[in-house]
Amino acid sequence: MNPQTGLDHTLMALADPTRRAILQRLTHGEARVTELAKPFDMSLNAVSKHIQVLERAHLVKRRREGREHVLAANPEPLDAAAAWIENQRAFWNHRLDLLERELKAHDASQNPRRKK
């Protein structure tokens, strides 16, 4: 219903170091839940939950292969997140440009043609 909810989920999912590590691991290739859990000092169940959060954000997709679940990264939602941030930076830089221009103009009128 709320269209920015996707972005909410994406950023929320990324805001946890365990989940970022899982994602990073998955960009190097698919992995099963147990494999993903191995590096972490927490229960398998905890990792399972983290994966579900990543799934809710559509940052990973799951394929059932018999008794094992194979996880793969799906970086598509990252596009919206990157776009939001870049947009933010663009506006910010635009504003800085305006400021600088104004400062230069002020400078010139106050103290024209000075060196350095």
Add this chain to the structure above:
Amino acid sequence: MNPQTGLDHTLMALADPTRRAILQRLTHGEARVTELAKPFDMSLNAVSKHIQVLERAHLVKRRREGREHVLAANPEPLDAAAAWIENQRAFWNHRLDLLERELKAHDASQNPRRKK
């Protein structure tokens, strides 16, 4: 202590539409708390708290001017967030390249010099 805590805070702060709206508003210029709160259908106190979350993430800075607090966006933490995401995408694209190359090689050996 944990160096990625900054990124945690940044992404967590961005994962809320109210806070993203506040940030966006601030890229167009400084504003006081009351001004920032006006568009939102929630108490002034709630917005005050959102601002504190943005402050914790160093995404806004506050200047006291008499009884009013003037807020300004500080986009610097966005750099790390953007960098993380871009890095992620780079690795992903690299992996896709490898995959495509492998597919092409396989194709060629299976069905060499076919058209289309």
Add this chain to the structure above:
DNA sequence: TTATCATTCAACCATTTGGTTGAATGATAA
């Protein structure tokens, strides 16, 4: 001075998060 304005602090509340343990499910291997 005193009232008002801008803001935070404090306490409270419901919900979500991030973790645990133990049992259930469902596929595979002996």
Add this chain to the structure above:
DNA sequence: TTATCATTCAACCAAATGGTTGAATGATAA
């Protein structure tokens, strides 16, 4: 078949979020 393996489900817990209201603080205006 039966035991084992991979995984989730369910219940629980502590802490954090996102909101509320009411009082406190501190600057300004009458």
